[in-house]
Amino acid sequence: MFRKAEEDPIIPICKLGLYGTVAGALILPLTAAEANREEHALLSAYVQARAADSIGAVDRASQGYATALALAPQNEMLAARALAQAVEAGDRELAVRSARILEKADLLALDIRLLLLTEALRTEDWSAADRYIDGIAKDEIFAFMAPVMRAWVALETGKGDPLAIMTAAGNDPVAAAYVAEHRPLILLAQGRKEGAAELLKVVDDEGGRASRLRIAAAATLHKQGDDKAAAALLEGDEAPIAAARRLLEAGKAIPGAIDGAKAGVAEFLVRIAIDLHRQNVTPLALTYARLSTFLAPENSETWLVTSELLAAREQRQEALEVLTHVAPADPFAGNAADGRIRLLAATGDNEAALAEARKAVETGPPSVGDWTRLGDLYGELERPQDAAGAYGRAVAVAEAQGTKDGQWALWLLRGGAFDQAGNWPEAKAALEAAYRLAPQQPIVLNYLGYAQLERRENVEEAMRLIAEASRLQPDSPEITDSLGWAHYLRGNVAQAIPLLEKAVKGQPADPAINEHLGDAYYSAGRHYEARYAWEAALIYAEEEDAERLRAKIDAGLTPKLASP
Helix, strand or coil: CCCCCCCCCHHHHHHHCCCCCCCCCCCCCCCHHHHHHHHHHHHHHHHHHHHHHHCCCHHHHHHHHHHHHHHCCCCHHHHHHHHHHHHHHCCHHHHHHHHHHHHHCCCCCHHHHHHHHHHHHHCCCHHHHHHHHHHHHCCCCCHHHHHHHHHHHHHHHCCCCHHHHHHCCCCCHHHHHHHHHHHHHHHHHCCCCHHHHHHHHHHCCCCCHHHHHHHHHHHHHHHCCCHHHHHHHCCCCCHHHHHHHHHHHCCCCCCCCCCCHHHHHHHHHHHHHHHHHHCCCHHHHHHHHHHHHHHCCCCHHHHHHHHHHHHHCCCHHHHHHHHCCCCCCCCCHHHHHHHHHHHHHHCCCHHHHHHHHHHHHHHCCCCHHHHHHHHHHHHHCCCHHHHHHHHHHHHHHHHHCCCCCCHHHHHHHHHHHHHHCCCHHHHHHHHHHHHHHCCCCHHHHHHHHHHHHHCCCCHHHHHHHHHHHHHHCCCCHHHHHHHHHHHHHCCCHHHHHHHHHHHHHHCCCCHHHHHHHHHHHHHCCCHHHHHHHHHHHHHHCCHHHHHHHHHHHHHCCCHHHCCC
């Protein structure tokens, strides 16, 4: 994170006046009247910036600091504040201007080097880029970044072997993880087709980023004229992959190719931002994400990650604005739409969120993702019957497209929505459809089994389904709870208790699991422990369940007070 100058009270700065700390850098001779006007303008801009900064109005703070810095262009304190705000607001020009002032003052911290490196890459000033990377290589913590950055610069300039540079990273385990990802990308950028096969091995471990890397590689291959190899990377039904495949089949460019220093280093920075966020270092992660947008604004991942990080800091309006940079034709446009709708709902603007979700399906042709997004929103708005209808439309689109992968999940969502709406016959039919499509999915087995247990329906079959789910996913607290409860309902209290205890250890704040354990304890004659478990359940229980729990704590377990 770009560090702001030490906290400085406004009043002392005001007293210093035009020739004091803030404005002392104005070196032209001024008349008293001119000095007063300049001092007033500087003070006004600075105070407005500080005020905006204090309430989290990032854009306004950035504008205020820019104005103040223009009036005092050599002031290091103002430059430091302006730099921090500019990066957070995404104001590249102000950030670079501020960084140059600090560079002249020999105040080159790591974050400033990184910013100036991105500017050197953007302007293709390769000697400056080398100089900044040399400085980064000396950092005690972030030296691992240097080999990948040097490799991309070597690729761009033709000076040095980029693969050999990355290999020289040696046994540094931190650097190795990033080298493994960038080696195939550099191979592809060099026109070496073996990079595609190497990339596929890497993305198996990349989770949600697998689609991004495959699309980026396909974009590079398409630019090189190898559509066959590009198509091989775009197999699958994930929405971004399918969108990229449609662009390829239409002979259109796929955005997001990683075939040069700017795109390569931007991808590196955004990956580091993701990793930092996972470690709850969100302010620093936001800095890296913003720098990636400066380098590769055409890479939608840079904007999506920046938006997510802003939202994590509850800067939802800024997060919404960032998403406007994702082009409508981008393969990840659906992800941006998802993010926008979630942010609108999070700000309480449910009508706007619903209008956007409906617009996507009405202006069509709607995709599976469009209908699923609408269903999800209906669910969040506690309109489960409408959610079930939207999921049903998603199923219909998937069937019409011949899309097999993921259909079971749509049926599961539809079944869950019907269940919440109190329509058990339709819920059961949907859940059974999900089971027919995915008989080895633990979540399907558990839901169908437990839903029947709740209704004391087909207990033996429900027990079989849950036992199979537990075999497939033995460490799931939810499934372990279902299995324990199934044993309890069949009268096997002694078998139920160890399973329910294990489930509580895995999910100690779950009110349903705690209540199940309490019921089992009470039935085994362990009344004191039962009340302890019910009291634990009461902490997080919904009010309708809380009333039942209080009654059990007071009077003990009766058939009427049994857990659902």
